[in-house]
Amino acid sequence: MDDYLAAEPLIVARLKDQLLSTVTVQSTWGMSKLQEHFDTPPAVLVLLEEDRPGEINLSGAAQKIEQVWTCIVVVKDAENEAGPLISQVIQAMSGWQPEDTTFSPFRRVKSGFSHDYSPSTTFYFPLAFSTSFVFNI
Numbered sequence: 375m376d377d378y379l380a381a382e383p384l385i386v387a388r389l390k391d392q393l394l395s396t397v398t399v400q401s402t403w404g405m406s407k408l409q410e411h412f413d414t415p416p417a418v419l420v421l422l423e424e425d426r427p428g429e430i431n432l433s434g435a436a437q438k439i440e441q442v443w444t445c446i447v448v449v450k451d452a453e454n455e456a457g458p459l460i461s462q463v464i465q466a467m468s469g470w471q472p473e474d475t476t477f478s479p480f481r482r483v484k485s486g487f488s489h490d491y492s493p494s495t496t497f498y499f500p501l502a503f504s505t506s507f508v509f510n511i
Contacts, residue, residue: 378439378509381477384472385420385503386401388467389463393418398415401421402420415448415450415455416447417448418445419446420443421443422441423442423443423486423500423502425439425442426440428440439509442483442503443503444500445463445467449496449499450495452497456499464501467503468481469481478505481505483503485502486502487500
């Protein structure tokens with residue numbers, strides 16, 4: 375694998391394909407950036423939450439990597455918009471395995487982030503998904 379963060383554009387493309395066209399899907403690189411600069415709900419923002427290096431093979435040429443990617447559902451109307459959009463993201467990501475890649479199927483895991491809201495009444499619901507791959511050193 376030549377791109378250590380190759381899952382990110384695949385996740386964004388998957389969500390754009392599976393969600394309604396009125397939902398913005400894009401990547402971000404941190405919760406603080408998201409809450410300071412993002413204001414176009416409904417949206418799903420994708421970020422790398424965790425990176426877990428695993429075992430290295432005996433020759434030292436390859437290492438198993440597990441990555442946790444978080445899809446943050448962003449809405450203005452939590453009561454009416456959040457539930458359906460959360461359901462769509464879970465359905466799009468759970469068990470999905472990108473074609474022609476070595477990524478394992480994505481599985482839902484607990485996010486290290488908690489749901490939150492901003493003073494402008496934008497609500498954030500993090501949904502985390504784990505995948506693994508072998509990184510050749």
